[in-house]
Amino acid sequence: MTQVLFSEDHEYIKIENGVGPDGSAVKLGIVGITDFAQKALGDVVYVELPKVGATVAKGGQAGVVESVKSASEIYSPVSGEITEVNQALADDPALVNSDPHGAAWFYKIKIANDSELSVLKDEAGYKAFTESL
Amino acid sequence: MENAALKPAELLHKTPLHALHVSLGGKMVPFAGYDMPVQYGDMGVLKEHLHTRSHAGLFDVSHMGQAVLTAKDGDPARILEKLVPGDIAGLSAGQMRYTVLLNDKGGIVDDLMVTRWDERTLLLVVNAACKDKDFAYIRAKIGAETHLEYLGDRALLALQGPKAERALSALIPDAARLFFMTSFKTVYKGQPLYISRSGYTGEDGYEISLPAAFAESFTRELLANDDVKLIGLGARDSLRLEAGLCLYGHDLDEDTTPVEANLKWTIAKRRREEANFAGAEVILKQLADGTARLRVALKPEGKAPVREGAEIHAGGKKIGMVTSGGFGPTADAPVAMGYVDAAYAKNGTAVDAMVRGTPRPCTVAAAPFVKHNYKKD
Numbered sequence: 474m475t476q477v478l479f480s481e482d483h484e485y486i487k488i489e490n491g492v493g494p495d496g497s498a499v500k501l502g503i504v505g506i507t508d509f510a511q512k513a514l515g516d517v518v519y520v521e522l523p524k525v526g527a528t529v530a531k532g533g534q535a536g537v538v539e540s541v542k543s544a545s546e547i548y549s550p551v552s553g554e555i556t557e558v559n560q561a562l563a564d565d566p567a568l569v570n571s572d573p574h575g576a577a578w579f580y581k582i583k584i585a586n587d588s589e590l591s592v593l594k595d596e597a598g599y600k601a602f603t604e605s606l
Numbered sequence: 607m608e609n610a611a612l613k614p615a616e617l618l619h620k621t622p623l624h625a626l627h628v629s630l631g632g633k634m635v636p637f638a639g640y641d642m643p644v645q646y647g648d649m650g651v652l653k654e655h656l657h658t659r660s661h662a663g664l665f666d667v668s669h670m671g672q673a674v675l676t677a678k679d680g681d682p683a684r685i686l687e688k689l690v691p692g693d694i695a696g697l698s699a700g701q702m703r704y705t706v707l708l709n710d711k712g713g714i715v716d717d718l719m720v721t722r723w724d725e726r727t728l729l730l731v732v733n734a735a736c737k738d739k740d741f742a743y744i745r746a747k748i749g750a751e752t753h754l755e756y757l758g759d760r761a762l763l764a765l766q767g768p769k770a771e772r773a774l775s776a777l778i779p780d781a782a783r784l785f786f787m788t789s790f791k792t793v794y795k796g797q798p799l800y801i802s803r804s805g806y807t808g809e810d811g812y813e814i815s816l817p818a819a820f821a822e823s824f825t826r827e828l829l830a831n832d833d834v835k836l837i838g839l840g841a842r843d844s845l846r847l848e849a850g851l852c853l854y855g856h857d858l859d860e861d862t863t864p865v866e867a868n869l870k871w872t873i874a875k876r877r878r879e880e881a882n883f884a885g886a887e888v889i890l891k892q893l894a895d896g897t898a899r900l901r902v903a904l905k906p907e908g909k910a911p912v913r914e915g916a917e918i919h920a921g922g923k924k925i926g927m928v929t930s931g932g933f934g935p936t937a938d939a940p941v942a943m944g945y946v947d948a949a950y951a952k953n954g955t956a957v958d959a960m961v962r963g964t965p966r967p968c969t970v971a972a973a974p975f976v977k978h979n980y981k982k983d
Contacts, residue, residue: 515645515650515651515652515840516650516651516652516653518652518909518911518933519909519910519911519933519940521910521962537962539910539911539933540651540933541651541652541655541840541841541844541932541933541935542644542651542840542843542844542932544911544913566909
């Protein structure tokens with residue numbers, strides 16, 4: 474079963490176990506913004522994706538999502554190297570509103586440090602967090 | 607979207623329609639000291655914008671300042687002309703005009719609508735965020751000769767879009783006979799209404815001033831028409847931006863003259879000759895010699911919105927600043943306006959807007975971004 478974790482900046486990360494080039498176990502994360510975030514933003518008209526191969530730090534800027542009325546930065550929930558970005562999302566930014574947890578993923582990242590996952594919230598924890606806002 | 611430095615919600619003013627907004631799913635945000643709907647739950651900014659351009663949008667603009675100006679003796683128009691460059695004395699009964707309130711440096715204190723009711727009475731409608739300042743300024747400058755009565759117990763609605771005429775004239779048939787920038791007073795269900803064919807979206811439509819206590823029931827009557835939907839401040843901003851219209855405090859301020867703001871058309875020929883309005887010396891010199899900077903419309907290439915505060919560069923140096931910008935739902939493209947050095951103000955000039963450190967190519971363009979749809983004849 475895929476593990477999904479959430480940041481307080483309203484990004485989700487789906488964790489997948491994979492194998493690195495040298496045969497070692499690596500963890501990949503698929504990052505997007507939550508349904509709660511897309512509802513708050515409103516109709517998304519533009520997204521900016523990170524570059525494949527770039528390294529981002531936890532909490533660092535890894536993209537931009539813009540609605541008619543405002544621009545918001547995507548903060549990476551974990552540190553690591555960007556391995557893939559979702560070009561289909563750049564072509565059709567409205568996917569963020571219609572399928573935030575599915576087709577509207579932003580990027581895949583090779584997770585550099587497992588321990589960063591421990592400070593993210595699980596689904597119940599994130600739900601409680603959004604209800605407290 | 608939500609901005610900082612806010613009053614707690616309980617200290618914000620509420621318009622007479624506040625409870626209705628909340629009950630209809632309005633997402634309330636602080637704006638100009640009022641708790642106002644930025645959008646409504648079932649539509650959102652994009653759909654609200656498009657609905658206004660295709661059907662009719664109803665906006666609560668009761669936060670704006672409505673006031674009646676009279677003279678202690680005779681017509682107040684010539685007296686008000688000391689503070690504005692427009693031809694107010696030449697307005698006939700029912701006519702209205704967009705103009706700017708000027709300081710002694712020729713800077714814009716506010717932009718406003720002035721309507722002549724009759725030979726002794728003018729109605730002023732000013733921006734919400736400026737109304738206290740404006741009324742204090744008008745009283746300080748011309749208070750000895752005039753009386754300014756703030757209409758604090760009236761609401762103001764804007765009904766905008768191609769279906770506005772049909773929707774309003776179904777209740778008030780005479781509304782269909784108005785042309786753009788004219789108005790009349792009427793009584794509906796015993797309530798005194800001031801109706802003008804005007805607005806700030808680029809569409810045909812009306813503004814309706816009405817008693818606060820009557821606002822909700824009249825709003826519900828309009829909303830009973832399926833073509834009419836309540837529209838929030840978010841779409842109000844994208845509509846006016848696409849229409850190439852200025853937003854005070856962003857595109858206009860007290861250090862900007864109407865010449866710099868590319869609002870030369872607001873400076874009437876007679877007023878140029880008379881040269882008797884606040885800041886006339888500065889403004890007439892600018893009309894003759896030009897200005898160092900000018901407001902222009904900007905069309906960004908590609909899909910990335912260019913927003914307020916972005917620097918405008920050309921040839922590797924900063925030549926201006928974006929003052930309003932975003933995504934235009936009808937233009938289906940980013941739209942912006944800002945100020946550039948006059949050498950770069952010509953239509954077709956290529957410039958860059960700096961967005962998050964990246965230059966985004968833009969073309970200086972003719973506003974509006976969408977065709978105005980006014981009922982002129």
